[in-house]
Amino acid sequence: MSNRDSFDICVIGAGVIGLAIAYELAKKYKNQDVSIVILERESSFGQHISSRNSEVIHAGIYYPTGSLKAELCVTGKELLYSHCEQFDVPHQKIGKLIVAKNTEIDALAQLKKKAIANGVLDLQLLNRAELQRLEPHIEADAALHSPSTGIIDSHSYMQSLLHLAENLGVQFSPYSRVEEIDTEADAFVVHCRLDENRNSEQYQFNCQQLINAAGLEAQAIAHTVSSLPKNTIPRLYYCKGDYFGYRGRSPFSHLIYPMPEANTAGLGIHATMDMSSQLKFGPDTEYVEEIDFEIDGNKAEAFAKSISSYFPAIKGNDLNPAYSGIRPKLSALGEAATDFEIQGEGAHGVPGLIQLFGMESPGLTASLAIARHITERVVL
Ligand SMILES: Cc1cc2nc3c(=O)[nH]c(=O)nc-3n(C[C@H](O)[C@H](O)[C@H](O)COP(=O)(O)OP(=O)(O)OC[C@H]3O[C@@H](n4cnc5c(N)ncnc54)[C@H](O)[C@@H]3O)c2cc1C
Known part of the structure; x- marks a missing residue:
C-alpha cells in the first residue's frame, strides 16, 4: 500500500453532469465515511459545455424510444423541476411550440406518437387558428404544444448542486487538471497538475472508483488510463452551434x-x-476540427433566412452574434445520431471505472437522472 492521499470516489469534471453525480453520490453515502472529490481544471465549475447551451428543460420528444436519451430526459425533467422548486433555482415552465407547414402535418403527428411512446403524454396538436391565438407572429399551419418544456438558469442550478454536495462532505478541487491515470492492484493513481498558470505543481492520489465526466475532454482522459483497452473509446467529433x-x-x-x-x-x-426574457435564435450545426467559439457575424443573413420560414418578419440586422457551444458528438456529419454512451466495467473490463461519452443535449435536462443511473452502478 502506498502512502499517497486516498479518496474512495473521484469525479473528473465539474460541469453539470459531474456536479450532479457528485451530489447524488454524496446523498447515497451520507454519514458513511466515504470520501468523494471532484476535480476541475478551471478556476470554477461549469465553464465549458454547461455554460454554452440553450438552457432548455426538454420534454423528451425526439429521442428514439428506449434510448438512454429518451429515458433519462423524461425522468430527468421531473427530477430537475422538483430540484428547482425545492432549492429555489430560477426556472420557468414556459412551454414550447413545434411549428409545421401543411406538408409536415403527418410528420408532426408521428412526432406526437413518438413522444407518447417516450412517456411524454401532455402534447397537444394545434390547428392554425389555435396557434395564431397563442403566437400571432408565427406563420405555420399547425403546431405541437409541449407544456412541460421550460427554461432554467443553469449557473444557479450548478451552484445549487455544488453547494449541496459540499454540505454533504464532497471536496471540490478547482485548478486541478487530470493528466494521467495509472492502475495499481487495488486503486487508480490519478496524476494531476495543480494551479497550472501560477505555482504549478504535480499531485498524485489514489482512488477506488473513478468517474470520467470531462465533457469534450472525456476521450482524451480515457486515452491516459493505463489499463483501458483503447478500442473501447468512441471517436469524438466537435459540432459547433452558434446563437x-x-x-x-x-x-x-x-x-x-x-x-x-x-x-x-x-x-x-x-x-x-x-x-431575463432575452430572445435568442440557434444553435446551428457545423462540424469543426478545433474548439473555437468565434462567431462569423455574416451568418446573420443565413440565420434570418432559416428563421423566416416560421417568423417572416425577421431581418438579418435584427440579429447580433451572441455565443456558441460545442457538442461532443459520437457520430460524423451525415451519420445517424447516437445515444449517450455510459461505459462501466461491462463495456471496457476495468473495475471501478465509469466513463461518459457523447453527453450532448439533453444532458442538462437529464443531469439528475444520469447521476442516479451512475450512482446505482457505483459499488464500494
Ligand atoms: C449548443 C448546445 C446546446 C445545448 N442545449 C441544451 C439544452 O437546451 N438542454 C439540455 O438539456 N442540454 C443541452 N445541451 C447539452 C448540455 O449542455 C450538456 O449535455 C451538458 O452541459 C454536458 O455537461 P458535462 O458536465 O458533460 O460537460 P462540461 O460542462 O463541459 O463539463 C466538463 C468539465 O470537465 C472539465 N475537465 C475537462 N478536462 C479536464 C481535466 N483534464 N481535468 C479536470 N477537469 C477537466 C472541464 O473544464 C469542464 O468543466 C446543449 C449542448 C450544446 C453544445
Whole structure:
C-alpha cells in the first residue's frame, strides 16, 4: 500500500453532469465515511459545455424510444423541476411550440406518437387558428404544444448542486487538471497538475472508483488510463452551434422550434429565451476540427433566412452574434445520431471505472437522472 492521499470516489469534471453525480453520490453515502472529490481544471465549475447551451428543460420528444436519451430526459425533467422548486433555482415552465407547414402535418403527428411512446403524454396538436391565438407572429399551419418544456438558469442550478454536495462532505478541487491515470492492484493513481498558470505543481492520489465526466475532454482522459483497452473509446467529433441574440423585445411567449430535419445534427434554428426574457435564435450545426467559439457575424443573413420560414418578419440586422457551444458528438456529419454512451466495467473490463461519452443535449435536462443511473452502478 502506498502512502499517497486516498479518496474512495473521484469525479473528473465539474460541469453539470459531474456536479450532479457528485451530489447524488454524496446523498447515497451520507454519514458513511466515504470520501468523494471532484476535480476541475478551471478556476470554477461549469465553464465549458454547461455554460454554452440553450438552457432548455426538454420534454423528451425526439429521442428514439428506449434510448438512454429518451429515458433519462423524461425522468430527468421531473427530477430537475422538483430540484428547482425545492432549492429555489430560477426556472420557468414556459412551454414550447413545434411549428409545421401543411406538408409536415403527418410528420408532426408521428412526432406526437413518438413522444407518447417516450412517456411524454401532455402534447397537444394545434390547428392554425389555435396557434395564431397563442403566437400571432408565427406563420405555420399547425403546431405541437409541449407544456412541460421550460427554461432554467443553469449557473444557479450548478451552484445549487455544488453547494449541496459540499454540505454533504464532497471536496471540490478547482485548478486541478487530470493528466494521467495509472492502475495499481487495488486503486487508480490519478496524476494531476495543480494551479497550472501560477505555482504549478504535480499531485498524485489514489482512488477506488473513478468517474470520467470531462465533457469534450472525456476521450482524451480515457486515452491516459493505463489499463483501458483503447478500442473501447468512441471517436469524438466537435459540432459547433452558434446563437444570435434578437435586438428588441421578444414577440413570442413560448419557445418556438421548426420541425426537425431528417439527418441533421441539431433540432433546427429555434427561438429560445433566457430567464431575463432575452430572445435568442440557434444553435446551428457545423462540424469543426478545433474548439473555437468565434462567431462569423455574416451568418446573420443565413440565420434570418432559416428563421423566416416560421417568423417572416425577421431581418438579418435584427440579429447580433451572441455565443456558441460545442457538442461532443459520437457520430460524423451525415451519420445517424447516437445515444449517450455510459461505459462501466461491462463495456471496457476495468473495475471501478465509469466513463461518459457523447453527453450532448439533453444532458442538462437529464443531469439528475444520469447521476442516479451512475450512482446505482457505483459499488464500494
Ligand atoms: C449548443 C448546445 C446546446 C445545448 N442545449 C441544451 C439544452 O437546451 N438542454 C439540455 O438539456 N442540454 C443541452 N445541451 C447539452 C448540455 O449542455 C450538456 O449535455 C451538458 O452541459 C454536458 O455537461 P458535462 O458536465 O458533460 O460537460 P462540461 O460542462 O463541459 O463539463 C466538463 C468539465 O470537465 C472539465 N475537465 C475537462 N478536462 C479536464 C481535466 N483534464 N481535468 C479536470 N477537469 C477537466 C472541464 O473544464 C469542464 O468543466 C446543449 C449542448 C450544446 C453544445
